Amino acid sequence: MTQAQDDLMQRSLACIWHPCTQMKDHEWLPMVPIASAEGVWLTDTSGKRYLDGISSWWTNILGHRHPVIMARIKQQLDTLDHVIFAGFTHEPAVQLAEKLCELTQLDRCFFADNGSAAVEVALKMSAHYWRNVGQPAKTGFIALTNSYHGETLGALAVGDNALYREAYAPMLMQPRFVTSPDCFERAPGTSWEDHSRRAFAHMEMALEQHAATTAAVIVEPLVQCAGGMRMYHPVYLTMLREACNRHGVHLIVDEIATGFGRTGMLWASDWAKVDRESAEPIRGDFMCLSKGLTGGTMALAAVMTTNTVYQAFYDDYASYKAFLHSHSYTGNPIACAAALATLDVLASENWMARNREVGHLMWMRMSELLSHPHVAEVRQQGMILAVEMMKNPSRRTPYPASERRGLRVYQHGLDKGVLLRPLGNVVYLMPPYVIESKEVELMTRTAIDGIHLATRD
Incomplete structure (x- = not known):
């Protein structure tokens, strides 16, 4: 982390109350200072890129800064x-x-x-x-x-x-x-x-x-x-x-x-x-x-x-x-x-047809998790795909919320250059419609590896 990044994060923490956040987490969990965006990519102030796998809270359907x-x-x-x-x-x-x-x-x-x-x-x-x-x-x-x-x-x-x-x-x-x-x-x-x-x-x-x-x-x-x-x-x-x-x-x-x-x-x-x-x-x-x-x-x-x-x-x-x-x-x-x-x-153009194609590709990549011992379900509707992590899927025993398994996936994603923001123990993919096949591969591989890491005891 550069000094400029650290300075920006400290200034943010000194005056901003961020949404949907326990601010005390940021005593140990670094914020990500974003400088620019293009298509499916976010770029931080040091030049590192992150694939926006959640369309920035499900809003950015056509990618960032679409020219039209x-x-x-x-x-x-x-x-x-x-x-x-x-x-x-x-x-x-x-x-x-x-x-x-x-x-x-x-x-x-x-x-x-x-x-x-x-x-x-x-x-x-x-x-x-x-x-x-x-x-x-x-x-x-x-x-x-x-x-x-x-x-x-x-x-x-x-x-x-x-x-x-x-x-x-x-x-x-x-x-x-x-x-x-x-x-x-x-x-x-x-x-x-x-x-x-x-x-x-x-x-x-x-x-x-x-x-x-x-x-x-x-x-x-x-x-x-x-x-x-x-x-x-x-x-x-x-x-x-x-x-x-x-x-x-x-x-x-x-x-x-x-x-x-x-x-x-x-x-x-x-x-x-x-x-x-x-x-x-x-x-x-x-x-x-x-x-x-x-x-x-x-x-x-x-x-x-x-x-x-x-x-x-x-x-x-x-x-x-x-x-x-x-x-x-x-x-x-x-x-x-x-x-x-x-x-x-x-x-x-026929975005609905394209979305169904991309959704199918997402499913094909994520389907290996169907046999994962700590995955209770992989479910999908169009360009929304979700993976439910559980301690014991056959008994429907969830991981305790205090273990924050989803947070482990989030941290792994950031390390690999992919923004994933799980909902508790549910890891989901909801990328912009303009995502390309090689980017789907990066996003899904990162999510799968993150789930493997998050479910290790």
Whole structure:
């Protein structure tokens, strides 16, 4: 480590409280000072490169500093940086909303700043809708166990991850949590589809009993990302859409991490069809978008919804039906320009086919871990691949969290020039879509070797 690197790290530690971090760790765990980025690569201040195997918290879907996105941001800077979005509008926001309506097959776009804010908007909008149509008792929410939807209070409340939630429990509303269809928990010999179908009985019961007081069900489609990349079959979403219709409850689809092609379809919910005879994908009453929306370059989120919801708020001002929710940077022109460029790049070639090819290559490389004595499961959905390390897989005995086995993989990755950031004992790969085969080889080999090292007693 150079003196300049050490100085930068010490300055950072002296004034910055870093996210999702026990800062005391940095008494012995060095930070990585990054100076630049290009494609799938990050470069630190000494010139060492790191392959970004997690797309910088799942945002950088097209690689760092994609030339099309960079050019559009610079162009936008020359004309309009920002303007209040109440009572004003501008071309980048209108174009983006039009494209998102077309791509999601929903009717209205409400802009926010980040994923957690998008979830807050959807929760508030759903409950407020029911009030506006004369059903004020519908204020509750149903969510899945092991779910995660963000860390602002409303988003945190509908998540079921004690690591994030427990300290703030007295401040949170109390949704109903229904057993997740997570297929890691399936019985031996049971298919993913059969397990997810059986798991739906819990949701059906909750809706039968509580529909009168429930505004919406909120789910992460197919992959519970922060919950350890646990996955389930799309038939669950098909059944959920039908049940929400039948019981008169909104469906909020949180595509923040899974959207924009990450699962091999543009939206994860595209894998679920309206019914077995139809090619039409299900749609939520609300769809939350962020992360990949700007290709990982700018903070922006959007909540997509229907004209039915919109019309419930459309009235004279004195009715108090307006949705009085705002963010200072709502519809920021620079962020909208970045998002428009991202969508243009995604439309420029068949990225979904390419992602499925890269996903297959990732699986072929990682499949040697299927017989590893301390690997309970290797699972995949598109460009998301996860490996669950366990002390005793046959008995489902986990490694104690205090042993921090995942941290060992992280440290090995940095040593070999690969950024891996496991979720506890789950090592996952979620690289930018532009990754090449030789880079997949480096990433997967590093992950495999790191898992071998981490599971040695």
